[in-house]
Amino acid sequence: MSALKLSYFAWVRERIGRPDETLTPPSDVTNVGELIAWLSGRGEEYAYAFENAKVIRAAIDRQHVKHDAPIAGAREIAFFPPMTGG
């Protein structure tokens, strides 16, 4: 797995404490759900952001994806709460 840009929005961003970062997940992290689980183990700010993982929405390279989406080849993965625009 190569370096991956992670972006966070709204309360996910506030809880983690930064808008984005570049990380290299271990090779056994293959999909979005596993990435969330891996991030949750990195510190309490991540555990807090992802405490209710099923409500977290994700996008790979700016397209909505589900948690079972593979992350191979992704350049940017974003995590955010359900959207409240309009």
Place this chain on the structure above:
Amino acid sequence: MDAQIRVAIQHEDFDVAREIEALTQGRGDVGAVVTFTGLCRDEAGTLEALELEHYPGMAEDEILRVAQQAAQRWPLLGATAIHRYGKVLPGENIVLVIATSPHRRAAFEAAEFIMDYLKTRAPFWKKEHPRDGSIGEWVEAKDVDDSAAERWDV
């Protein structure tokens, strides 16, 4: 029918009359213009402002996708969607959707479809800044918005 589609994500306010004119001027085939404008409510006087956060790039892409889907589904002549970001005060505009068509039904339905999908797919989040100076809360998504979008059965 090749619809004239315009999507903009901007902090500045928009001018509804000018946006309508951009879809109607110089052509005689438009028989119906439907506009929807979403405004910031004051929540019974308790709200100082809304802060609208968005995901640059993806917000444009998603709204454009929704407008293009509408243009495939209904015989539209034009569709405009403008969404503001940043701080918005009560009474100010947040979002504008315009659909134009030869006939009213397509314009009504397409405008509603674009709004329903924009709410559930476009990456925007609202944070409330209360007037009493307390820490603002992020607005929670409503299940009713998901069901409103699902009824179109895309």
